[in-house]
């Protein structure tokens with residue numbers, strides 16, 4: 001069984017981006033909007049800040065109190081959209097319940113939507129992008145494989161399905177209303193789990209030698225764990241650990257998307273290069 005080391009791979013990619021940013025002698029800027037003080041979001045935003053600064057990009061954090069009026073947030077995003085010095089804009093989700101997430105996310109200029117959340121965005125959402133980089137690095141071929149994705153969120157599950165289809169896999173999507181989940185997971189050559197529930201998948205539910213991608217992040221007794229029971233290690237061929245698997249890849253792919261946004265906005269690359277996973 002091989003652990004798919006996202007920590008090490010993300011460090012390599014970060015160094016590549018740093019080298020490229022230095023060679024262009026530029027400082028791309030990522031703007032991050034947060035509303036309220038979700039503790040998990042604080043950690044994610046801090047990781048994004050550290051990664052941007054490491055590669056030589058600027059990080060602009062606009063933090064709103066939960067009491068803010070939605071119109072004020074929309075107005076700020078529109079200002080950022082027009083600001084030629086801002087290359088990427090993300091809204092850290094989840095937002096407090098009273099806000100219309102779709103409306104806020106869809107206000108981000110599609111050319112600066114480095115989270116790829118808008119429909120028709122050229123940017124591959126960072127979680128799916130990071131998982132595809134892991135497949136490439138470890139030479140895991142998806143063509144013709146039976147892939148089961150558990151989770152159908154707009155940010156994680158659906159983009160994952162899209163990316164797997166681009167690589168000619170046969171994809172099944174499972175979700176909370178799926179009956180007899182095991183019947184699907186047992187047949188998966190590659191199982192991608194993005195639910196947010198500890199131990200939702202265990203050894204008896206997987207195929208022998210399956211590749212398991214654990215996207216889940218759960219906090220249990222102040223410790224972080226994924227969605228997959230560690231007992232799968234006795235049966236699978238590859239597994240992404242949590243922490244140290246998909247998480248660090250997600251952060252670095254956001255940074256990569258921001259650099260792509262910079263290059264697209266400055267005529268260095270075209271839309272095809274933005275869409276391309278390279």
Ligand code: NAP
Nearest residue numbers: 151152153156175176177194195196215216217246247250
């Ligand atoms: P989400 O929006 O809550 O979506 C969860 C999905 O899981 C939904 O599609 C839901 O089905 C499905 N689900 C819930 N219970 C299920 C069950 N018992 N059986 C099968 N499917 C079930 O969450 P998300 O934003 O996609 O995130 C998923 C997980 O990934 C979370 O743990 C999150 O923290 C983590 N995450 C990790 C990273 C990273 O970088 N590693 C980044 C983002 C998110 P319905 O659609 O029917 O409700």
